[in-house]
Amino acid sequence: MFWYHKIWMVIAVVILTGWATTQRADSTEPAKPAPLCQNELAVIDVNFPTARANKCHIISSKRLTIIIDPENKPINDSPWYAFKVTPNKKGTLRINLKYSHSKHRYPPKISYDGVNWKALSPAKINKKSDNEIQMRIRLKDRPVYISAQEIFSVGAHNSWVAKMGKRPFVVKSSIGASIEGRPLYMLEARANTDVKKPYIVLVGRQHPPEVTGALALIPFAETVLGDNELARNFRTLYDVIIIPNMNPDGVTHGNWRHNMNGVDLNRDWGPFKQPETKAVEKEFERFKSGEDKIELFLDFHSTRRNLLYTQTEEEPTSPVFFTRDWLKAVDGRLDDKVYKYTREQSPNSGKPVSKNYMYSTYGIPAITYEVGDNTNRKSIAIAAEVFAEEMMRTLLSQESK
Template sequence: MPTTECTALAHSQGPSLTRWQLLGAVTLATLSICTLAASAPKMSRMLHTPAASKHIPVKSTQSRPISLAPSGTQRRSSLEHIVTSIPLVRHAHAEQQTSWETQQRRATSEIQASLTWALFMGAGSLALALTGMRTLWAGSPSPMHQMAMAATVSTRDVKVAPPKEYIPGTVHISDSFDAGNIICEETSVDAVRLRIKPDPYTAGTDNCHHMQWFYFRASNVKGRKVKYDIVNAGDASYKSAWPGYNTCASYDRRAWFRVRDTEFSEETGSLSWSLDAEHETVWFAYFAPYSYEQHQELIARVAASPLARLVVLGDTLDGRPLEMLTMGTGPRKVWIVARQHPGESMAEWLAQGVLDKLFDDSAESQVLMSAATFYIIPNINPDGSVRGHLRTNASGANLNREWASTGDYMAPTLERSPEVYHTLRALDALGCDCYVDVHGDEEIAANFFADNAGIPGYSTRQDKLHKDFLAAMMAASDEFQTELGYGSDEPNMANMAICQNQIAARFDCLAVTLEMPFKDNLNKPDLIHGWSPERSMRLGHSLLSAIGTMLPALRG
């Protein structure tokens, strides 16, 4: 219930509550009087019964006060004075004296309890009566009523801090949605000053704050040319990737296009672009996002098929399920894992393309699923994706540096990288013959494989598998190439905490990293869309065709 409604309700019910307050006051007062009346006979007997009535010969008397007030209290009520001045007698026989004193103490304790309860109810009735009179006099709800009504207000209606003042007519900026990332420092009718939020610090491996992903909405922009300026772009993880990059934009978050006049200033470190919007609202992003809601729709659609099985490998740090889809019945075990780096959303678009191809009921897909079993994790880092991170999970871990311990840094662990921990455990249990780790590259405008020639024990068999896979991808897609890429590590110098290196060495299998561009494919440029979700999904189709070519050569 909104706060305003609760306040109105409190005022409207104020007089009604006051009547109940007065009734409660009368009730408590009556109970107080009854308690005092019930205590009176006992007090009378205590005050007037002679010692002889107890058949105790009186040898001597003395006053022994029994304090009902806390220690140090100087003032006593008249009733307390009566109780504390009751004389206690001693008998010559110790047993009789003890029995008499015990009875007196019990009676005194009962009187004390009765008086305390009577005083408590009297005070309560007085408080209720005064509060009710105040409410009737002021015509406002009582404090007790206000507290009760405030308790019904949901915490979602309580803002921790007031929002920044918005000036009507200026451009409104928001990132308050799945994967959103931006800080609006200043806005006017035709210019916006922005800043990218960094990922949590990546301790133990990268030792830095990663930053490059942005995603936000601009409103009140129709019919005006607005300049957007990200002032800390020069501090991004891949500053050299900005030249040649064009911002992604959309009016409906379905169809994305590129803003061609995007520019990066080496002098100021700012990434800027201008757009004369056709609609009141426009979304901007580093790449077309793949939201967590889209992810859930994908999972639900595939899991509903009798050809697939959904397996939850474990939970992430934010409590999200780590989901794997299993398809096929063949002996060869093929793994396709996407989005270790959450900002590389093209990876999940490719995973969707793979799944769409497997379920298209074509002859090719039927052959694939009869020859192999596919284990597909469309998003291995859902926490980082929802949080709007570039490269890390909720704890700041770069998952592609968590596949083995590095020096004193222990990995993977449930405390820091449960996503890798759960996936590696499943790999060990199920086995692997082919592994494709799907990524996006900020700098290189091409699609390519990264190899693992630097792992210990890299064999001629693995080298041949890698070269044959390159040839199969080249044959399957004109979007793939082999000229641009990362190059190979020196023998025995590979970082074993990187996924593809760990998997290739651990299972003596074919393992690659597939990289796609954030910019465009230089071999086939698309000036309107650049590299896009649609092209990523088509490359997923091609990847399956290449894997089909490789299946007979896999160990199985």
């Protein structure tokens, strides 16, 4: 229970401070129209980072329709939306949310401060068709944010990176920049710089709407960087690289999937034609050259349920049998009632995704850590801590053999 509250206090602070910093100081933020539209009851605007609502049609004094378009097509069905409703007066506003190129996926979340979020009651949502819902919003005397998921902005990511970078054994750096010039931050934990140690690598947020993946990466990373005997012992034998936000432009613009070139970054591992993935390739040259060694790669994402995409048992990895032993240990601790997940053994298909590239290049366990869109947020944090602890124990055990 303490861990859950601790994590969410940290996330709440970084989202709030990150939001304010981004709005005041980030000169790269795009100018967005505000308001998008207004009627007798309310003003709709998208003048904040992560916002997406492309068109607005006034139906009546108490009704309007918001159209959600993707950044480009074809695209995965991950229809992100986020907008702010500022009341002109109290009343019930009916908003039809219509997707131009997707079915409805994310139940609306609401927040009055951009920090504390809750799901809009299902009783206030009416499904009109596969690609349209109507929501009823009871307007109070203050603005309300409505979003596909909790808003975890670039500013929030950067604030968390800055906080972690203050730990004495962690170095914060930028490995490059996005298309629009936003830094691609990396944390590197090296407890003893005089000793060469193998690395584990964590990356996240290749796909902007995948907030639950980010909410897992945070407690996972903090567990590995923790100040307890297990984490300290682990860092005496392993170094850690964390790249928590690979697509800061996409996050800022509320993209459904892609970077600002309209490219899915998780289809560019191998080609490395995009600046974001190219920066990672350049950073990882040290592993190709043999200057440093990598032993594990985890890429955090979201989908409709909790699962891990792994190599098959027939595909050899080094460390040997890591995934089997790791997940067996996790299963011994993690009750399905708290966090139910499945392992999907996915053979290397040659598709240029991170998992396939890292396995085919280095022969290591390369795993996609997928978190369900609607998974309980407390359970996400609990599970991430367990996965991180058992990862450390498994690697330490194999190191001692």
